Amino acid sequence: MLRNTDSSYGWAAIALHWLMALAVFGLFGLGLYMVDLTYYDPWYRDSLALHKSIGVLLALVWTLRLLWRLLNPTPRDLSGSRVQALGAHAAHVLLYAMMLALFVSGYLISTADGRAIEVFNWFSVPSTLTGDNQEDLAGMVHEWLAWGLIALVALHALAALKHHFVDRDATLKRMITVIKQEQKP
Amino acid sequence: MKKLLIAASIGLAAMTSANTQAATYEIDTKGAHAFVQFRIQHLGYSWLLGRFNTFEGQFEYDAAAPEKSAIEVTIDTASIDSNHAERDKHLRGEDFLNVKEHPEASFKSTGFESTGEGKGIISGDFTLNGVTRNISFPVERIGEGEDPWGGYRAGFMGKTTLKLADYDITYNLGPASTHVEIELHIEGIRQ
Numbered sequence: 001m002l003r004n005t006d007s008s009y010g011w012a013a014i015a016l017h018w019l020m021a022l023a024v025f026g027l028f029g030l031g032l033y034m035v036d037l038t039y040y041d042p043w044y045r046d047s048l049a050l051h052k053s054i055g056v057l058l059a060l061v062w063t064l065r066l067l068w069r070l071l072n073p074t075p076r077d078l079s080g081s082r083v084q085a086l087g088a089h090a091a092h093v094l095l096y097a098m099m100l101a102l103f104v105s106g107y108l109i110s111t112a113d114g115r116a117i118e119v120f121n122w123f124s125v126p127s128t129l130t131g132d133n134q135e136d137l138a139g140m141v142h143e144w145l146a147w148g149l150i151a152l153v154a155l156h157a158l159a160a161l162k163h164h165f166v167d168r169d170a171t172l173k174r175m176i177t178v179i180k181q182e183q184k185p
Numbered sequence: 186m187k188k189l190l191i192a193a194s195i196g197l198a199a200m201t202s203a204n205t206q207a208a209t210y211e212i213d214t215k216g217a218h219a220f221v222q223f224r225i226q227h228l229g230y231s232w233l234l235g236r237f238n239t240f241e242g243q244f245e246y247d248a249a250a251p252e253k254s255a256i257e258v259t260i261d262t263a264s265i266d267s268n269h270a271e272r273d274k275h276l277r278g279e280d281f282l283n284v285k286e287h288p289e290a291s292f293k294s295t296g297f298e299s300t301g302e303g304k305g306i307i308s309g310d311f312t313l314n315g316v317t318r319n320i321s322f323p324v325e326r327i328g329e330g331e332d333p334w335g336g337y338r339a340g341f342m343g344k345t346t347l348k349l350a351d352y353d354i355t356y357n358l359g360p361a362s363t364h365v366e367i368e369l370h371i372e373g374i375r376q
Contacts (some may be wrong), residue, residue, distance in 0.1 A: 039358055112270035135270040
């Protein structure tokens with residue numbers, strides 16, 4: 001079952017979710033690691049190239065996921081509390097928004113001088129805005145957003161665990177596997 | 186008649202001595218006839234060139250009394266430009282110029298020693314990355330004279346080599362890149 005239903009996510013949504021989770025953690029770790037590398041480290045150049053390439057691809061997957069989300073039903077909230085459901089929705093919207101802001105700020109660092117971003121020698125994303133000290137401002141925003149996103153991701157994961165272990169509902173389970181719809185008699 | 190001549194020559198002498206009062210020149214950064222360039226070896230294989238885009242200053246200068254020469258320049262360290270945004274961002278950070286903490290570099294001359302027509306050694310306090318050291322380096326006059334727009338200009342260049350570690354910049358760029366050459370090219374407009 002590829003598509004979402006009212007009660008469960010489909011395989012496409014599940015795959016997109018975990019692919020992006022992996023990429024977000026990977027980019028965060030790679031980002032922290034690469035900014036402290038010394039000039040003579042063999043990874044000094046490649047780490048940044050990898051970070052930019054994965055970042056651009058993640059932005060594309062982000063777009064795909066948003067489209068998929070809009071074209072599919074969203075499984076209903078299982079908390080039974082309107083406040084909790086609203087909170088969860090707000091957190092999800094914020095996750096998307098922060099990722100988008102991270103893509104934009106990262107893009108603005110590397111393209112501040114008119115250079116394009118090379119994606120794995122495959123294609124390149126051209127520069128658009130170039131301003132005075134743009135790379136510094138965008139860099140600051142990018143770093144703060146990265147920490148902010150990871151904090152929000154932690155909250156997101158804790159909330160999922162709370163659903164699983166405290167509320168004992170299927171919120172986490174249905175993001176891991178497709179749950180067959182209960183057959184109505 | 187004799188008296189008048191004496192009076193006139195005294196007057197003339199007074200005028201010429203007044204003329205040896207060095208004139209003040211404003212460095213023409215508005216018209217960008219001034220450059221703070223630097224170059225440093227990359228891996229020992231090539232020279233990397235860059236500059237500081239924003240700075241200001243003035244100098245005192247009189248061809249008849251070069252020993253009175255003096256200069257003051259203030260450089261906005263965040264204006265470093267090596268034609269690569271990612272590198273410039275790194276250069277502004279804590280590994281190098283630390284521009285948040287030290288937004289300005291400056292040179293303030295403390296002495297000038299003439300070494301010939303239009304040449305000399307200038308010494309002064311140079312501040313970079315919060316560290317002030319007394320340095321001296323040769324300068325030479327490129328030319329001076331009236332400009333086509335009613336002003337009077339004089340231009341100089343000076344060049345020195347700095348050891349980065351002297352200014353607490355210790356990021357390892359390799360053994361060929363421990364020193365940076367700085368070139369100052371300035372044209373001043375007499376005020």
